[in-house]
Amino acid sequence: MNYIDAQYVPHFPGGDNDSLYDYLNNIVRGLKSVGPLGFVQLDNSDASSEMSQRERRLLEIQTAISSVSMHLQTGFSHGLSRQFYELLDEDAWEDEDVLPDMSSVRTFLQVLVGTDGNRRPGIGTNGRGSVTAFWLADGNRLTVECLPEERITWVLTRELDGETVRAAGESRPARLLHELTPYNPEIWFD
Amino acid sequence: MIREGDDLPNPSTVVRYVGFGRMFKDDSGAVVGPAASAFECRPGEPDLSVTWCEYFLGSSEEQLRCAIEAMRASLDVKSKACFCVANTDALSESINSYGGVFRAVYLPRADNPAHAGVFGVSADESELLEKLAAEAWCEFFTKDASDALSSSECSKGPHVE
Numbered sequence: 001m002n003y004i005d006a007q008y009v010p011h012f013p014g015g016d017n018d019s020l021y022d023y024l025n026n027i028v029r030g031l032k033s034v035g036p037l038g039f040v041q042l043d044n045s046d047a048s049s050e051m052s053q054r055e056r057r058l059l060e061i062q063t064a065i066s067s068v069s070m071h072l073q074t075g076f077s078h079g080l081s082r083q084f085y086e087l088l089d090e091d092a093w094e095d096e097d098v099l100p101d102m103s104s105v106r107t108f109l110q111v112l113v114g115t116d117g118n119r120r121p122g123i124g125t126n127g128r129g130s131v132t133a134f135w136l137a138d139g140n141r142l143t144v145e146c147l148p149e150e151r152i153t154w155v156l157t158r159e160l161d162g163e164t165v166r167a168a169g170e171s172r173p174a175r176l177l178h179e180l181t182p183y184n185p186e187i188w189f190d
Numbered sequence: 191m192i193r194e195g196d197d198l199p200n201p202s203t204v205v206r207y208v209g210f211g212r213m214f215k216d217d218s219g220a221v222v223g224p225a226a227s228a229f230e231c232r233p234g235e236p237d238l239s240v241t242w243c244e245y246f247l248g249s250s251e252e253q254l255r256c257a258i259e260a261m262r263a264s265l266d267v268k269s270k271a272c273f274c275v276a277n278t279d280a281l282s283e284s285i286n287s288y289g290g291v292f293r294a295v296y297l298p299r300a301d302n303p304a305h306a307g308v309f310g311v312s313a314d315e316s317e318l319l320e321k322l323a324a325e326a327w328c329e330f331f332t333k334d335a336s337d338a339l340s341s342s343e344c345s346k347g348p349h350v351e
Contacts, residue, residue: 079217086219092210092270122215126227134214136222141214141324143226155226155316157324168316 057099058088064105071113076120083123097127103148104131110173111144111152117189135188142188144176152176158183193351198294198306201279203250204240205257206327210270213330214323223328224274226319229311237307242296243275245304245350248342256344257304258336264301272330280326285310288318296350303346 051059062081069077086092088099108131112121121133126145135142141157154176155168160183171179192199212228213221231238246256258273278294285292290310299305311318331339 083215083219086270087211089270091268094209094211094268094271095266097209097211120217122217122219122222124213124215124225124227125211126230127209127211132211132225132227134216134225136214136216141320143214143320145227153316155320157320166317166320168320 054088054090054093054099057102058084060102061088061100061105064102064109068109068113072109073116073118073120076112079120080123083120087123087125094127097125098129100125100131101129101148104129104146107131107148107150107152107173108133108146110150111146111176114173115177115185115189119189137187140187142180142185146173154180156180156183160184191351192296192349194296194298196296198242198278198296199244199349200282200294201277202294203243203254203257204276204278204281204294204306204308205243205254205261206238206240206274206276207261207265207267208272208274208330209268210272213272221272221330221332223330224272224323226316226323228274229319229322229327230313231311237295237297237309238311240294240306240308241302242294242304242306245347246342247345247347249340251340252342254331255336255339255341258331258339259341259344260302260304264299264305269333272332273336274327275329275331276322276327281308281322284318284321284326288315288321290315290318 061084065077065080065084111133119135121135121144124132124134126132129148131146133144133146140159143155145153147153150172151170152173153168153170156166158165158167165183167183169179177185198204206228208224208228210221212225214223214225215221229238241257241260243250243253243257246253248256254275261267261273281294282292290312293309295307295309297305297307311322
């Protein structure tokens, strides 16, 4: 079942409980069933058109996360919704940055499904429409930049046999785990 | 005497404003340091924009606080953003180890007289950007940590023209 994490829905433009009810109702009515890649899509409902672009994008992202929650680890969906809420918060988002592209969001979700890890990543952006996923384990850093059209770039810092190794590459979500194999990627995902 | 366009004395301390989105976070959302993307030059900019701490008089902590205040006065600073600190020796070592030519140049601006630029970092050098983030720029200050630094009058040092 698809749902909206109401705790992290942006502030609604009304002021009382009736307005909130109508507002959320409009959002739910605005959900179309399923998009071509299995992601729920929004239409231009009255309620969502009153949001800022940033708020609307947050709602789109949270809806996309919910629509694949059954493929994610338990608790990922709720945690990711909260993380995107914090990333796109007015006190956090740099106004000159390009909002995360929905195609980049889909790439990000494909990375999560493909790595099938137990540990949720931290998230960020490069400011040009990407979604960045961060994993940290004992000082070992893995950064995956999720780009439109199922493209990713990755860079890591890894202690191996007493030496600090750095590596970077470009790939697809489905190939990420394979490319990270020389660096024992289980430290980030298990 | 340091004039506009001169290289900063080595070693110097420089600070960079880094938005929340370019900070490396763990799964709880806690900031643990900068991400590599924090040190990519913006499109059309040949250098990395920083603020030079030793422009100001005072202790190292006061100089850092003054540099942060200079950025707050000249940028639209978000409350969740951080200020990342590096020593030019560490920047030089990292950049030179990847074949770049490091320079930190005093480039004052009307709204930030302590502004400087770091040259020698290319946006397509992912491993260098990661090394800078993990080693050279790894000290950072949140808003609360910045506000807790000792403050001073932020006067210009006599070594700056």
